[in-house]
Amino acid sequence: MKFSESWLRSFVDPACSGGEFSHLLTMAGLEVEEEETVAPAFDKVLVAEVLAVEKHPDAERLNVCRVDVGSGETLQIVCGAPNAAAGIKVPCALPGAELPGGFAIKVAKVRGVASxxxxxxxxxxxxxxxxxxxxxxSDEAPVGEDIRRHLDLDDRLLTLKLTPNRADCLSLEGVAREVAALTGTPARLTQVDAVEPTISRARDLVLDAPEACPRYCGRVIAGVDAAAPTPTWMSRRLERSGIRPISALVDITNYVMLEVGQPLHAFDDSRLHGAIHARMARAGEKITLLNEQTVELQDDVLLIADEQRPLAMAGVMGGEESGISLDTRELFLEAAFFAPTAIAGRARRYGFVSDAAHRFERGVDFGGTRRALERATRLVLDICGGQAGPVSEALAILPERPEVRLRPERVAKVLGIALGDERIGELFARLALPFRRDADDFVVTPPSYRFDVEIEEDLIEELARLHGYENIPAVVPTGFLAMLPQTEQTRPLARVRQIVADCGYQEVVNFAFVDEAWERDFAGNGEPIRLANPIASQLSVMRSTLIGGLLANLAGNLKRRQARARLFETGRCFFRDAAGEPVAGFRQPWKLTALAYGTAFPEQWGCAARPVDFFDIKGDLERLLAPRVASFEKTAHPALHPGRSALVLVAGKAIGVIGELHPQWQQKYELPQAPVIFEVDLDAVVMAGRAQHVEVSRQPVVIRDMAIVVDQRLDLQPLIDGMSATRPEIVREINLFDVYVGRGVEAGKKSLAFRITMQDTRKTLQEVEVDAAMQHLMAYLQETFAAQLRV
Incomplete structure (x- = not known):
């Protein structure tokens, strides 16, 4: 919001200097982002009248002017301006003046003629x-007057950086109300009287979308002179507000918008057909706007239309076909209230912005619609002439302004100071917030222009602003901090990250927004959660797996000739879930995903290079989950190799997957080698479990090997789990150390060799006890899995 200080002071003129004025606004929450004078410093420039102009005797493009500067003496000045003519009044820099840029004016000769x-x-x-x-x-400019005084060039231009909730300050009257409340100086708002109609011309108004446009006013003004010049005072105020003057009618609508905050629009009434409708667009409907952009509208765009075609995108921009021009003789002037939700985002969708949309999507005073129309009508009649018809108005249900209750004790608790009932009432009165007392509370009815006052905290903020943030003492906070319990069952996330890093992985952080193709490829998700306004076309959906981001990181490393990579990430994934929290309809669990690529070990002389495999990363995962023991079951996953992937289970509950990347995605994403990946629920990793104390035995261990033959299709995990569950007490460990298929083993069978470690904490084991334990395990395997002892 940009405006000149002199214009604002025409509404309210507090007794404070320019710097104090800016500080006052900033401390009240209306940050003065920029301030500057209208013109740089210069002096000795006066209003002058050109009395005569003659051609320079030795220069075709120069003129010799006789100039009156009000000193009683006529000056001779050589001038090359093409519009120099007798009778005009212009600025004249006298000898000794220094113009912007350090340009000094002296008495000199120009081609032999004194100037x-x-x-x-x-x-x-x-x-x-x-x-x-x-x-x-202007012809009325007094000759000899200082040009800075005449053009008010010492006026300051202020630019406010308003927060989105302060739509009421997007006008000079709104800012004036704030200044009046802050300083106690009375505000002199524009006196607007109703314009009596002198013709009966009117148009019917129809609200086809009353929720989006509950109030629409308009009137016909006939016999206007659209080519009439805009008054200098209006042009100057518009220019100093950053708006270029165009024509009188357009300038009037812009001026009223800046003055009272209500955007207006003028249609050429001769181009309209029948009643004016406020309706939603039909899908595929098109309109050419005043910026010469033709847009295809969606059905959630509010339109102003006549009986034949769209006239304007409501609250955003008018249409080219119904716009006014210098030939316009009869206009239809509108002022309306559009619901912010019906306007928000519509201009940005089509790649442009407008002052009207900026205001309507934040909230315009629905109680001042007709007042703004009357103000604009009076300016049109005064500047362009014409005759006004009666005001037509279509009215539906306007927004309610529910009462807001304020508890004085709550004010004291939030601000840390007790303002007192009398002070609170005084501040509300200065803010023009109507209130009544209900027992000890204040019940405030927000006015129609204060969309930002909805809850008790909004009123507390108003009191703090007006009382002055600098007047609230800074009190050192005190409190009692208790050490929160840290159970042995859980470990902090930082510890989890450290364990993975200790395994040689480097942490990465990626966007939660991903490419839609990643969701299809790596999660089998054909209906991902889509973003309404993605920051980039390739980041259009929310991720349900972290695999895609890690593969993108891997691809970036490979392009930089990094042949070995270990990466991991912790982050949220997003799923649709009706019972999801904290956002209803969405579940957002944390995942931990790791990726290993390249050789199992960095290049070295001590061991031969080999590619990393499933069992390398499986060991890292087991180390991460320890002391909890994980089991693995064959599974299918969209991102992983169908024969080299497994489900990860802890205590019988699935917590994630592990495996090689699917060959299809390896080929699609041009990876020379398939990386090995695991993805698990972070909650399962954070639950560390508690290590169990086991007595250290002084007795020697007994080790026996047992080789069995089973069906080749049988998975190992059920064997290990079953043996561990039924093992005799003296059996401490059961480890697989060999798998063999080939000569000596029946076709369709495989040989599995287990190393059994046995020990007793109280006595040395006898051979008979060892044999009994081995026979027990073999009997279980024969009965459950039809295993045979290999001899």
């Missing part, structure tokens, strides 16, 4: 970036 000064353009005074000739002043 006692310089006639100036707007560019030479530093108030415009470009100029086609001399800066022409």
């Amino acid at each position: 006692s000064g310089m006639l100036c353009s707007a560019k030479e005074l530093g108030i415009a970036e470009d100029a086609a000739g001399l800066l022409l002043l």
